[in-house]
Amino acid sequence: MEDLSIKYVSVEKPENLEKHRTEGFSSSKPLVVRRGAPFKISLQLKGRPFNPQTDTVGIKVMLGRLYVTMPVTFSTKVSSSRWSAYMDPEFMNLQTPSIFISSPASASVGSYRFQLHLFTQESKRRYNLGKFILLCNPWCREDAVYIPFEDQREEYVQNDSGLLFMGTTKNLVSRPWSFDQYEPSILETCLNLLQVSPQHQRGRRSDYLNRNNPIYIGRVVSAMINSEDDRGVLKGNWSNNFKEGVHPSTWTGSGDILKQWALSGYRPVKYGQCWVFAAVMCTVMRALGIPCRVVTNYNSAHDTNKNLVIEEYYNEKGEKLNYSKDSIWNFHVWVECWMARQDLGSGMNGWQVLDPTPQERSGGVFCCGPAPVKAIKDQRIDMFYDIPFVYAEVNADVHTVIVSQGRGVGYSKDTERVGSLICTKAVGLPRLQNITGDYKFIKSPNPSLASRSSTVAEDSTLRRASSSKKVLVSLSLDKAPVAGEPISFTVKVINKQDVAKTMKVCLNAQAKEYNNSPSETFWESHGIMQLAPMEVKVLSQQILPVQYEDVVGDDLINLAVVLEDTASQELCLASEEFNIASPNLLIQVEDENSTGLNKEQTATVIFTNPFSQPVSGVLTVAGAGLIQEKLLFRMPLLPPGLSVEQRITFIPNKVGTKMLQASLTLTNIRSTIRGFKMISIKI
Known part of the structure; x- marks a missing residue:
């Protein structure tokens, strides 16, 4: 009778990916599994049947030049601290046996090579099984990254x-x-x-x-x-x-x-x-x-x-x-x-x-x-x-x-x-x-x-006020600034003394990046304020869109007011740093409740120009699991207040909740408009 040998080995990819919650990595050529949990390979034997009394199987796992060799046993009890391999005797088919390989919960992350060694009374054979990728396992209690929910x-x-x-x-x-x-x-x-x-x-x-x-x-x-x-x-x-x-x-x-x-x-x-x-x-x-x-x-x-x-x-x-x-x-x-x-x-x-x-x-x-x-x-x-x-x-x-x-x-x-x-x-x-x-x-x-989420709420810790023994000044935005609308703010001044005062008022706005000191002033206002004894005065101010649109874009604004008592030359300051909210792109998906895997879908991206001048730009649409390559569209000049729509089609290739996102980079204003839509893709 022909000696026992292996016809082929299957790494049972779909089953292992599902059990190890790595289905998302199905495009990876090597099998992707998580440490601390067994994965299965199946053998197709040829020649005589496998004889557990005389035939033995070993598995060698290699990471770089490090390796471990383990015998394949018939005990399903595995240790969470060492590598092991076993055949389950209850489900063992002597012609097509399955082997379960289990890594410790503290195994090293990496791309492993592995081999199967078959020993019979007549021969010793070695079979290269290719590679598998081993990841951390947040589902395994013994893993250092275990998270319980x-x-x-x-x-x-x-x-x-x-x-x-x-x-x-x-x-x-x-x-x-x-x-x-x-x-x-x-x-x-x-x-x-x-x-x-x-x-x-x-x-x-x-x-x-x-x-x-x-x-x-x-x-x-x-x-x-x-x-x-x-x-x-x-x-x-x-x-x-x-x-x-x-x-x-x-x-x-x-x-x-x-x-x-x-x-x-x-x-x-x-x-x-x-x-x-x-x-x-x-x-x-x-x-x-x-x-x-x-x-x-x-x-x-x-x-x-x-x-x-x-x-x-x-x-x-x-x-x-x-x-x-x-x-x-x-x-x-x-x-x-x-x-x-x-x-x-x-x-x-x-x-x-x-x-x-x-x-x-x-x-x-x-x-x-x-x-x-x-x-x-x-x-x-x-x-x-x-x-x-x-x-x-x-x-x-x-x-x-x-x-x-x-x-x-x-x-x-x-x-x-x-x-x-x-x-x-x-x-x-x-x-x-x-x-x-x-x-x-x-x-x-x-x-x-x-x-709160991305909506605006008051935050008293950011209200910046300054006082001397004689004068108190505070600065506050009337509402969250929105692109295309005036920036409205209020300066409140309190004379804390029984003496009339003449105050120089300097207002200043500078554009700034989120991590830097501001650049040059793009808006300022100066004036004189008369304060009666113990008087409270409120100044309402606006910065118009035409004054900030070409300067600010995605940057922020540092706004400050300085008061100088003309008699004592005493100075006090209040300031605010804030951003201007951009409009969002609106994304609408047709037949949203029937989005399916490998089924063509249609969506529409809508932009309304909130600015005081015509704008043009480039629209980019992307979505992992939804669109293979980014889609680019050129948007012609759009007058203020008008809307434009861009229709797109896509074929989802992954199941689950996926993000379709769009961004419009404007060419004549320093701003990028964004939007997203979460889409549930079903089998």
């Missing part, structure tokens, strides 16, 4: 789209983003990111061994997203000169960035800013199986001298001056990853801050974290990693100084402005979740912030 696993691991929060707390901007972790080649690129890292190049064996730990992976990825120390993914640029690359606001998803990086031979993609760095890192961590979410900190401090104080300077006209290396970003975006902190104790388990935006070095490299959110709140600066830096980002005090003829002539202090709102996308819903209380003890909770 299914809706959170769906949101923070499986969801391939989300919202990034930008703007200011008075005018939140929800920017749609496609994480794209299931798009073809993206998972392989995320794994190659680990291979390209300096840690891997310095010592492959130690790198492979350390990849069992999400703390280590997080630090490697945080450093590799920026290109400051390595062949990282993105080059940062805050110079306002993007001629050699792409303006960061142009990106709509991580897939284009990661593909460009891989196709270029791992040369940095130009350019990124904080939300782009964070969103791409979120893609990589979700692809590797580590729960991850994008977090925005409003009024984020960069405290360069580590004294927990940010100094801001203004001149007597109300113009903000670039005198300090310290800065406050109107918003800053990082990520949180969920993991156990066995190095710090179970009290520090849970969400950890990781920040790939290159600001300060950590361990000699531009990376940040993982810093436990619990440790930041408790000011545990004795713990790893980078807790003092993140603590300052959410807690520093702001000291404002008015400078005249080289000396400070007016001072004020704000203890609540920094870290006034910290938020992320809510689980399962396209709205904001307020997580400020996770980071800091809130002095005066504002209930309106707890439940």
Whole structure:
């Protein structure tokens, strides 16, 4: 009789993908599975039947030059701490047996090769089975990234789209983003990111061994997203000169960035800013199986001298001056990853801050974290990693100084402005979740912030007022500014003395990027105000669209008022920084309740021009799982107040809730208009 041999081996891809919740990676050539759970391969034997008494099977699994060899047993009891393989004797067919291979819950993440060794009395044979990719497993209790709620696993691991929060707390901007972790080649690129890292190049064996730990992976990825120390993914640029690359606001998803990086031979993609760095890192961590979410900190401090104080300077006209290396970003975006902190104790388990935006070095490299959110709140600066830096980002005090003829002539202090709102996308819903209380003890909770999404709500901690012993001045917006409408605001002045006063009033508006000092003044107003004893006066002011549309675009505005007592020359200042809400593109889907896999669908994108002048631009439509390649359309000149519609067709190729997003980049106004629609694709 012919000796026993193997005719072919099946890796049972559909079954394994479903059991390991990796169906999204079906386009990956290797099988994709999660650690701490068995996966199945099936054998088709030829020759005589398999004889358990005389025939033995072994499995060899290899990661680089590391390997483990295991006998295939008939015991279905597997250990969560070591590799094992077994045949289930209850379901064993001696001609087509199945083998279950189980990895430890602490196995290293990576692309493995594996072999099957068949030993009979007559021969020894070896069969190469190809490759499989092993990811972290948030569904496995023994895994360091285990997160206990299914809706959170769906949101923070499986969801391939989300919202990034930008703007200011008075005018939140929800920017749609496609994480794209299931798009073809993206998972392989995320794994190659680990291979390209300096840690891997310095010592492959130690790198492979350390990849069992999400703390280590997080630090490697945080450093590799920026290109400051390595062949990282993105080059940062805050110079306002993007001629050699792409303006960061142009990106709509991580897939284009990661593909460009891989196709270029791992040369940095130009350019990124904080939300782009964070969103791409979120893609990589979700692809590797580590729960991850994008977090925005409003009024984020960069405290360069580590004294927990940010100094801001203004001149007597109300113009903000670039005198300090310290800065406050109107918003800053990082990520949180969920993991156990066995190095710090179970009290520090849970969400950890990781920040790939290159600001300060950590361990000699531009990376940040993982810093436990619990440790930041408790000011545990004795713990790893980078807790003092993140603590300052959410807690520093702001000291404002008015400078005249080289000396400070007016001072004020704000203890609540920094870290006034910290938020992320809510689980399962396209709205904001307020997580400020996770980071800091809130002095005066504002209930309106707890439940609001991208709508406007009052926030008393951002109302900026200044007073001397004699005069109090405050500045407040009448409503959230909207593109195409006047910016209306009110200045309130209170004479606190029984003496009449003559006051010089200087109002000043400067455009600014979210992370920089303002540029030149684009609007100002001057006047004289007479104040009777103990009088309260209110000034109502407007900045018209024609005065700001060509200047501001996606930038913000720094608005300030300075009062000078003509008798005493005493100065006081009040200021606000705010953004102007852009209109949204409206997306309508035909037969929305009958959207199906591989079934042609039709959608319409609608734009109404709110500006005071005609506009034209380029419309881009994209959607992971919905549209294979981005669709581009040129929009002709559209007069003010009129609408234009663009009809598109697409064929969904993935099941689940998918994001269809559109962005209109205007050519004659510095602005990009965006919109998105969540579509449920059924089988």
